[in-house]
Structure formats: structure tokens, C-alpha cells
Amino acid sequence: MAEAVETQVHPVAARLAAWDSGVVSGAETFRGELTITVPREQLHRVADFLRHDPELQFTFLSDLTATDHFPLEPRFAVVYHMLSLPHRRTLQLRTWTSGTDPVVASVTSVWPTANWHEREVFDLFGIRFEGHPDLTRILLPLDWEGHPLRKDYPTGGPR
């Protein structure tokens, strides 16, 4: 099971807490991997800090995806996997958004590579990214109805 970590113990969590003590709403490690949860409103600020802080330098965004926890609320977790090449560190950043109005701030201004990842999450989960330059479907046809990776979407398709 995942273990909660004291924010002082892990260097990345400690650095974040030292920068802004209220920003980390949860930190845990599972199989040696650190996951930090932040409030949705703080996401862009935190991403910008992680990317530019000289002690962290998470310059490489590997991945951006989401998980659907239907019927729980808040329903969606948006997950960011990043990498600090100079420090050889990895980090999973997570934030939650509601099922009724799923919207998260776009991080394309921090990592340009987030562009297609965010379009994919929008396409398959229906989560909107505020501030994205071109939030359109990417894998499915533009006139597709529904978002297939949601848990209430049948595996065999709607028909």
C-alpha cells in the first residue's frame, strides 16, 4: 500500500513545502515513487515552480494523463509525470477535478509538449484545459460523441 511521507523527508516534497507550505495537499511514496497532490487552483503555479526552480529543474514532462474514479467525487485525477535530467529525479504530480465541470489549467506555457497530451485527455476523458491554444479532439473524429476512457462509457462502444 502507498505510504504517506512526511514532507520534510523527501527532498522534492521538502523543497515544495519550503517554497509554499500550503501548496502540498498530499505526498506519498509507492514502490519508491513519489506522488505529490496539489489543489487544482495551484496547479499552474506549482508546475511553473517545478520547471524553473534551480534545485528541482523538472524540465522534461514525460507524460500527462488522467484517471476516472466514477462514481466518486471529485471524479477525475489528472496525473503529470516529469523528469529532472540534471538531478536524475522523477515525480508524479496529481490534481483532482470534479465530474460536473472537469477543468484544469493548461500547462502548455510551462512545457510545450503538454499540447498533444492535453488534447488526448480532452478527447478521451472530456477534461477541459483552460488556456490551451487549440483544444480539439486528436485521436477520435471531430464529430465523435462521448469520451471513451470514462468509466461510464461501455468498452464495446455506445451502440
Add this chain to the structure above:
Amino acid sequence: MPRIIDTAGGPAEAMVLNMGPQHPSTHGVLRVAVEMDGETVIRARPDIGYLHTGIEKSCEAKTYSQAITLTDRMDYLSPLSNNLCYCLAVEKLLGLEVPKRAQYVRVLLTELTRVASHLVWLGTHAIDLGAMSVFLYCFREREEILKIFEMVAGQRMMTSYFRIGGLALEPPTGWLDRVAAFLESFPSRLVEYETLLTENRIWKMRTVGVGVVSPEDAVAWGMSGPVLRAAGVAYDVRKYFPYSSYEEFDFDVPTRTESDCYARYLLRLEEIRQSLRIVKQAIGKIPAEGPIRADAPGIVPPEREKMKTEMEALIYHFKIFTEGFSPPAGQVYQRIESPRGEMCTYVASDGSPKPFRVKFRTPTFVNLQALPLLCEGRLIADVVACIGTLDIVLGEIDR
């Protein structure tokens, strides 16, 4: 087809050309809408999704072991790398330790996959740029590697040979001799390709200085693999976050600084040489005898012999194949260096026998996004060189 380029307000002579979805140089079904002024590319917009099959959604309806076969079908030129990435992720989730013998076999086979994949890349890239004969030579050597895969896994392409906890089958007697014979003959063939291309004037005119991307841009756009290393960033997952005992192998990570199509060509050839080095060491390391699967009853299927003599083994076998196994709730992220770059699998478990969410971070999905960066402002013919040099596989881009 949807209009993805709006020409209003652009130069009056600008014209929009659709490359693909069916076009030989797009290596599958990729559409690139190119806005041109004469022969100069003003804007290029890749349009993907033509091969989307919902692999991630299908994984959620399968047990952890069943989902392995789906991973073959993403990057169909390096199925074993996909198998490895997924299996390592689930093994991490379970906390399984795979026996050394299986780890070395995995290293050997994934490095051969890298060689085979780079050979397909070289052949198709050369054919895009008009060098027909290289393609035939490359496929000749690749065939030999596929025969080794067939010998080991029973399949040439969709191998599914790596299973959770180890390997599917005991490798057949004499397979290492075959690998050794390949290592013996292949280096001279590699020299043959180089004599055809490296100093070839047409080849250099088509690739030198084409598709340049700065190291800062490459990192910001999340590019990985040979494209990133040709820009001078020495990020190789095998060195940064070793998996499957890569830390025990001696190899170099080649880098270049020119960051053009030609540099990527030279770099991939050097990577083939490094892979051969690893394969050679692996042959020496693989013990002749020993377990190929982890000792984990209830997760790894029992041996046939045990099922005939032990009641418990029979029950486990039944349970594994009827309902699967339940890993602890949690989420893991596993990175590997696939032939195309950083490939990752994100597995989230809710404690049930089926994955709660599986996400594959496929390297060329991310690399392709930066195509406009490589070819805007250049000639239309360079778009073909740039697509080729990114080494895209639409199966893994669209999933």
C-alpha cells in the same frame, strides 16, 4: 476531412496540400496538412488518429496477463520492447523479483529488437529519399533477427514472449549459437550500408542541415531517443534509471551535436553497434540452466510437471486463468528505452484483477508533435526526410 489549417490572412499564393493519410512516405496512416508558398513550407500540421483502436480502454477489460498481447500491437516494429515495458510495470506493482536468467534473456532480445527496428527505419528512410537497394539489404538482415524471435517465441512479430514474472517458454537449445552466428556476420553488413550511404552525395544533400532542432527545444517538446541524443542531450533510460539489470552491461550512449537528419542517421548506426556489444555480453552472461520465472504462486503459472503432482499448483493454475491475480492498490510508472525513445507504462490498480487504468507513453506520439519545428520554413521535400528521421510508427502513436 476536417480543415486544420486556416489560410485566411496568409499570403495570397499560399496553397494547402494534404500529405496522406495514404502516402508511402508517411509510414502508415498519417495526414500532414502543409501550407506552402511555392515549394516552401509555411506551416505543417500533423493530423493523427487514423489507427486508433482504443488499446488503453481494452486493457481495462482484460486481466493483467491478457493485456500483454495488446502491447505487441502498438509499436509493431518492436513488440518485445512494449512487452518488457508493460511487464516491468506490473512486476513493479506486484513487487516481483525476476530471476537473473530471465532478465538477461530480456536484455538480449530487446537489444536485438532495437537492431531490427533500426534496420527497418534505415531501409524505409532510405527508400523515402530514393535509395532503393539499402531497403532490400536491411530487410535481409532483419529477417535473420525475426527468425531468432520465431525460434524463441514461436512468432516473428507479435511475440508476447515476456510474461509477468519472467518468460513464456524455456528458450530452445542452440538459440544462442544462432545469435552468435548473427553477431559474426552482421558487422560486415553494417559496413556495407555505410559504403552505400555515409559518403553518398545525394544522401548528404538530402539530410545534412535538414530538420535541425535545438537541445532546449527538444527537451521542452519532450523529444526522446535518438532524436534527443542527436541534439546533444545524453538521456538514455538504460543509463539514467537502469531496469532489467542494464547496470551490469558495459555500453556507451552515443550523442551528436549537429541535430540534423544526417546526425540521427549516424547516431542510429552507432546505436546498432552498441546494441551488438550488449548482445555479445548477454550471451556470455545467460546461464545455461536456471529458473525463467519468478517464484510467485498465484501470479506466475505453475510448471506443467507440478500441476500433475501437486493439488495446490493445479488450483493456482485454475485461478490464474479464470480470474487472474489481484495486485495491491496503487500506481506505478515504468520507463524503458525503446528503439524510438522513452517509452513508459503507467498502471493504476484498485486491487481488482483488472487494471484500473493503463496508459502508454509512446515516444513517437511526442516526437511527431514537434514535426512543424523541424520542417517549417524549409522545402516540401524536406518534410519527407523529417518524417522519416523521427522514425514514427503510427500503431503506437494512435494506440
